Amino acid sequence: MDEVLIEKVRVFVEEECKRPTALYGYEAYKFHFIPVVNYARMLSKRVNVDLNVVLLAAWLHDIGSIVYGRENHHITSCEIADEKLREFGCGEDVIERVKHCIYAHRGSKNIVRESVEANVLADADSMSHFDDIGGLFRAAYVTEKMSHNDARSSVRGKLINSFSKLSNEAKRVIEPKFEAAILLLD
DSSP: OOHHHHHHHHHHHHHHHHSTTOTTHHHHIIIIIHHHHHHHHHHHTTSOOOHHHHHHHHHHTTHHHHHTOSTTHHHHHHHHHHHHHHHTTOOHHHHHHHHHHHHHTOGGGTOOOOSHHHHHHHHHHHHHGGGOHHHHHHIIIIISOOOHHHHHHHHHHHHHHHHHTSOHHHHHHHHHHHHHHHHHHO
């Protein structure tokens, strides 16, 4: 595992989240990026993956949301990842594999995942939603300026969508949180 490269990417993401212009603020780093990385590590222990690709993708998967906003963030995150990974001296093969994971992680777009690493990232991203439901509401209220009813409906829909697209392994891990969340949101 290239720990130096992964640390450079982690620091880059953290610094972007600290900027006053960061659309989701530093809280996105603490309450989204870190849990995604932690779930990605956990899931990676259960399947044969390139851990470098998974962790780089986990750190960079939503960076486009931080810099440019949520719309098309799977594309803008790929663009930023390409630029930063090249700057950090990452090889072309790894860059392309990381970009595929990032591009395919977006659950609402039905993009075909062509690697185990892409599946791990998508699962880790969806699993993290159940650890920060308050953050989902914050994004709906503050960033997306939704009404209370719309935010509640949006968060509930996002959680149902996230759970439905998880692998069986990830569902087993997150099911108690899913059931509790839906009970509260019904």
